[in-house]
Amino acid sequence: MSEPGVDVVPATARGRRRREAVLDAAEQLFFEHGFHGTSVDDIGAAAGISGPGLYRHFPSKDALLMAVLDRIWGQLRPAIDVAAEQEPDLALQTLLDAQLELALGQPSALVLLVRELRHLPEDYRRRAARNHRRYLDAWVDALRRTAPHLHADDARTTVMAVHGLIDSVAINPEARRLPQRRDWLRGLADAVLTRAAD
Template sequence: MARDEQILEAAEKLFYERSFDGVGVDEIGQAAGVSGSAIYRHFAGKEEILATLFDQAIDALLVGLSDPKDDPRDELRELVDSFVGFAQANRMLAGIWEREHRSLTGTYKRRYQRRLKLYIERWSDCLGKCYPGWTEGRLRTAIRAVQALMMSDATRSGGASSGREIGALLSAMALKSLEVLDLPGWSDAHLDA
């Protein structure tokens, strides 16, 4: 394994267990088998390590997607299943992503937001086709809520449940929860009243 991969793996474990703020560069180095100062040959610092982990998370999500489907409901099912699969297969990374995304600043934050925007736009476009009449802002609220639901088991303390059944349950719950966007009487106009 390359040294930068060892550093990322050690940081992922430590950030997951103790949080971004609870871990120093020297501790990451020790866990990776290098001195803390040696980390700076691979990364500018702890924040770049976190940004790189976030890049890996977004890459995993984007790689899991195929081209948009003709039927937006089929695409929505794929988006949901792909996200659940990501959360189950990358438990620590999903937990860090959910908990630590506010830790990024400056260039790293802008890079993360730009890359995440590509993924969220895919969700937003799909939901807009499945549930027309909702504003972009409300659709993004629904996306955040359903993604939190889908990561809830993978990121809980005490270990995640695993298995195909849990993934299927989370996918079904996510899809069912989005159906509220189709209920009579629920619309942006209703919420603004």
């Protein structure tokens, strides 16, 4: 997956920790108050640094939102690469693990990807769309290797249904209280994939 490379990752461990703290703060504030409802000073205060100090890590608030969203692609890219080399059943499980980890570990990032992407430059939105297509393509490839008879359109619809199921539960505050939520979601996703393959 391509990444826009809108900022430079610090060379020191301390700098990288500070950068991640800024990204965590920005992700939460963008989620709670929206991109336009959050100021650079708000993010700096939440991260424990001055607002202007953010510009040592990110050239703009736009770049900060891009970096928050880029963490999604950075998290998913290894699963795509690994799945491409695995047997189909194992590849689907690798991709499912990645989706569950993202949805349950960073539900706010998923919301931002849908809600705030429109505020970013068109070239970034195009790259984000390409990344998303590549991720979906990896799922479709794994599913069709499991079930060669499955038409590509049906496979893609199935994959989108699985993602919608996982993501909608992950971002629902009521569903967060479900015991064994991860196992329950995995079981439902497996059932959908198995039904499609049959």
